[in-house]
Amino acid sequence: MSLLEIDNLQTHFFTSGGVVKAVDGVSYHVNRGEVLAVVGESGSGKSVTGLSVMGLIDAPGRVVGGSIRFDGREIANLPSHEMRQLRGARIAMIFQDPMMTLNPVLRVDTQMVETIHAHRDMPKQEAWALCRDTLGRVGIPAPDERMCAYPHQFSGGMRQRVAIAIALLNKPDLIIADEPTTALDVTIQAQILHLMQGLVEEDGTGLVWITHDLSVVAGFADRVAVMYAGEIVEQATTDGLIEAPQHPYSRGLIGSVPSRNRRGARLAQIPGGAPPAVNRPVGCRFAPRCAYRMEGCAAPQVLRDNVRCWRAADLPAFEEVLA
Amino acid sequence: MVYVIRRLLQAVFLALVMSFLVFTGIFAVGNPVDILIDPEATQAERVRLIAQLGLDRPFHEQYLIFLGNVLQGDFGNSFVYNRPALGLILERMPATLELAFAAIVIAVVLGIPLGMYAGLRPGSAGSQAVMAGSILGFSVPNFWQAIMLIMIFAVMLGWFPVSGRGQVGEFFGVRSSLFTLNGLQHIALPAINLAIGHLALVIRLARSGTQEVKAQDFIRFARAKGLHESRIVLVHLLRNILIPIVTLVGMSFGGLIAFAVVTESIFAWPGMGKLIIDSIRQLDRPVVVAYLIVIVVIFIILNLLVDLLYSLIDPRIRLDGAKQ
Ligand SMILES: Nc1ncnc2c1ncn2[C@@H]1O[C@H](COP(=O)(O)OP(=O)(O)O)[C@@H](O)[C@H]1O
Ligand SMILES: [Mg+2]
Numbered sequence: 042m043s044l045l046e047i048d049n050l051q052t053h054f055f056t057s058g059g060v061v062k063a064v065d066g067v068s069y070h071v072n073r074g075e076v077l078a079v080v081g082e083s084g085s086g087k088s089v090t091g092l093s094v095m096g097l098i099d100a101p102g103r104v105v106g107g108s109i110r111f112d113g114r115e116i117a118n119l120p121s122h123e124m125r126q127l128r129g130a131r132i133a134m135i136f137q138d139p140m141m142t143l144n145p146v147l148r149v150d151t152q153m154v155e156t157i158h159a160h161r162d163m164p165k166q167e168a169w170a171l172c173r174d175t176l177g178r179v180g181i182p183a184p185d186e187r188m189c190a191y192p193h194q195f196s197g198g199m200r201q202r203v204a205i206a207i208a209l210l211n212k213p214d215l216i217i218a219d220e221p222t223t224a225l226d227v228t229i230q231a232q233i234l235h236l237m238q239g240l241v242e243e244d245g246t247g248l249v250w251i252t253h254d255l256s257v258v259a260g261f262a263d264r265v266a267v268m269y270a271g272e273i274v275e276q277a278t279t280d281g282l283i284e285a286p287q288h289p290y291s292r293g294l295i296g297s298v299p300s301r302n303r304r305g306a307r308l309a310q311i312p313g314g315a316p317p318a319v320n321r322p323v324g325c326r327f328a329p330r331c332a333y334r335m336e337g338c339a340a341p342q343v344l345r346d347n348v349r350c351w352r353a354a355d356l357p358a359f360e361e362v363l364a
Numbered sequence: 365m366v367y368v369i370r371r372l373l374q375a376v377f378l379a380l381v382m383s384f385l386v387f388t389g390i391f392a393v394g395n396p397v398d399i400l401i402d403p404e405a406t407q408a409e410r411v412r413l414i415a416q417l418g419l420d421r422p423f424h425e426q427y428l429i430f431l432g433n434v435l436q437g438d439f440g441n442s443f444v445y446n447r448p449a450l451g452l453i454l455e456r457m458p459a460t461l462e463l464a465f466a467a468i469v470i471a472v473v474l475g476i477p478l479g480m481y482a483g484l485r486p487g488s489a490g491s492q493a494v495m496a497g498s499i500l501g502f503s504v505p506n507f508w509q510a511i512m513l514i515m516i517f518a519v520m521l522g523w524f525p526v527s528g529r530g531q532v533g534e535f536f537g538v539r540s541s542l543f544t545l546n547g548l549q550h551i552a553l554p555a556i557n558l559a560i561g562h563l564a565l566v567i568r569l570a571r572s573g574t575q576e577v578k579a580q581d582f583i584r585f586a587r588a589k590g591l592h593e594s595r596i597v598l599v600h601l602l603r604n605i606l607i608p609i610v611t612l613v614g615m616s617f618g619g620l621i622a623f624a625v626v627t628e629s630i631f632a633w634p635g636m637g638k639l640i641i642d643s644i645r646q647l648d649r650p651v652v653v654a655y656l657i658v659i660v661v662i663f664i665i666l667n668l669l670v671d672l673l674y675s676l677i678d679p680r681i682r683l684d685g686a687k688q
Pocket of ligand 1: 061
């Protein structure tokens with residue numbers, strides 16, 4: 042049994058402009074101690090999927106269908122007080138912009154200690170010491186002093202480390218990291234990536250790493266789920282996906298990563314943009330941008346052998362395409 | 365420390381400028397002699413009195429004499445009461461201060477929760493009622509509200525006295541009518557009357573602040589940490605909406621003290637407002653000048669307090685006013 046199993050999840054926003062089907066039939070799973078990367082263009086529904094798992098979808102949005110099983114238990118429509126007990130304790134989440142995720146007017150120690158006390162009783166000194174040790178663990182120098190500082194006294198990378206420390210405090214089974222390095226410099230990005238990799242390995246934590254940048258994934262994630270327009274179009278091991286992507290969209294993504302291209306060759310680019318979430322094509326949602334499009338693509342696509350493309354088996358091998 | 369000293373110097377300068385403006389303004393308004401002197405008085409008596417009051421000297425001399433006296437704490441004697449003007453004002457200040465204080469407490473204690481509620485549950489029936497009420501509080505004239513309050517709660521229901529200040533009690537050396545039941549009964553209606561406009565303002569500020577802050581990432585992160593909703597609202601949200609409210613409260617407290625005139629008149633509240641209206645009517649120059657300078661000083665002190673409070677509420681604001 043997997044730690045997290047999402048099955049045919051549908052999360053829709055009922056706006057005045059129509060129903061936004063942000064997540065429309067997403068399925069993926071994560072095992073204990075495993076790193077799953079969720080990759081896709083921005084707007085494809087990666088964040089909304091993560092927030093649905095956390096029970097943090099606000100009106101006008103709602104999980105309208107599908108199931109989310111965490112540790113064998115259905116949590117898609119849990120009463121809010123039970124969901125609160127899971128959040129921050131067994132499932133933690135880290136967000137994209139470290140400048141915005143810490144409360145600007147509260148000291149770091151306040152924001153850490155409260156995370157412990159929301160879930161268990163612990164004497165204040167003990168909680169404080171645990172928080173300080175965790176700050177040390179995520180590589181913040183002089184944690185004793187930094188505990189008493191305010192967020193604006195940290196750099197962006199250090200703030201993200203604080204957020205990571207907060208996520209680790211209650212030893213969660215699962216961490217959902219929503220583009221935690223996107224807002225950071227490349228060197229800091231690599232540091233954070235390395236840090237997270239070490240931490241989840243030590244604790245045996247499952248990790249969902251959401252990113253729109255496929256180049257981050259290699260050597261880090263065990264498996265990759267590729268998301269497009271509210272659904273998963275392909276799932277594979279990281280090596281498998283990078284070596285032999287099946288779905289035309291995955292091929293496009295991999296082709297557009299600079300290191301894959303031969304020196305001097307033009308960077309491949311997927312033409313066009315993702316369809317609006319309000320009014321999507323009935324059949325394959327990628328068809329309008331797909332180089333291999335045929336008439337049969339107008340029919341709804343199902344995930345077969347982890348690829349949502351009825352022609353996947355007929356397409357030319359990936360290396361041939363690149364050549 | 366440097367900051368505080370600089371602020372104090374600014375304050376002194378401001379007080380000086382204000383004293384000059386006030387003095388000039390009052391000089392231009394009219395000659396008090398016409399009112400003060402018995403029309404039957406002889407020309408000799410007239411001249412003698414004018415000389416005694418110093419009104420025969422040129423303007424700049426009058427001002428310098430006045431300034432010298434003020435620096436010694438002497439604002440001159442009231443023409444009307446023939447007593448020190450400052451004493452007259454300070455005598456009536458506690459009544460006005462306690463009235464303004466009570467009004468502010470009402471505005472804040474009711475306004476923040478109501479505004480936050482309206483911001484957290486927009487569109488609910490309760491929040492629409494709150495917003496409708498706040499529009500009403502804005503738009504209905506103050507004196508009319510006062511008359512309605514008196515009619516309903518004093519005359520028809522008889523819950524509160526119609527006018528006046530109640531018994532004064534003492535608590536830790538502070539004397540105020542807020543410390544006796546009788547005093548509270550007396551202050552209730554005028555304080556509510558004075559509070560309504562500001563209550564409406566606090567509600568709007570708290571609501572718009574709440575709507576803005578609740579959409580921020582750090583609130584979402586706080587929820588992701590599994591915090592109780594009450595802690596998110598009372599600590600994470602509240603702390604972040606306080607700055608504009610503190611500004612409003614600081615500014616309107618000064619305003620309440622300075623302009624409680626209407627309320628004090630209607631409820632026969634023995635405060636500074638009534639004194640100043642009478643003094644203006646009688647061109648009682650020393651009292652008006654002393655009053656205006658006292659008000660200026662109060663405003664300056666409040667400003668300083670508001671700035672200090674800022675830096676307590678928001679660590680990003682340093683005392684020299686720069687935002688990091
Ligand atoms: N509160 C909301 N109201 C309406 N639409 C929303 C809301 N939140 C997200 N969406 C829509 O859901 C879609 C997916 O968003 P998101 O999950 O944030 O994408 P990403 O893959 O970049 O994380 C987008 O089209 C976005 O416009
Ligand atoms: Mg996103």
